[in-house]
Amino acid sequence: MAAVRGRSKRNTTPPGTPAVLLQGRVSVEARDAARIAADEAGISIAAYLEALVLADAEHRIVRRPDSPYHQESMTA
Numbered sequence: 001m002a003a004v005r006g007r008s009k010r011n012t013t014p015p016g017t018p019a020v021l022l023q024g025r026v027s028v029e030a031r032d033a034a035r036i037a038a039d040e041a042g043i044s045i046a047a048y049l050e051a052l053v054l055a056d057a058e059h060r061i062v063r064r065p066d067s068p069y070h071q072e073s074m075t076a
Contacts, residue, residue: 022049 026034038048 034045034048038045041048
């Protein structure tokens with residue numbers, strides 16, 4: 001059962017997958033914005049933050065064509 005009535009349970013990981021605590025201090029405005037976004041999506045703040053972090057990581061990790069980064073080969 002979801003912790004807050006009306007919100008769906010997190011289903012991003014298979015049952016039994018360990019979860020870890022992730023904490024950080026943010027402004028009241030940032031917390032309220034996260035709460036509002038989670039409420040609108042019908043999910044918990046934890047599920048919202050998890051989705052936000054994973055989406056940002058995917059966006060930043062994927063190399064864009066205009067990236068100045070070039071993979072160098074390594075020799076032994």
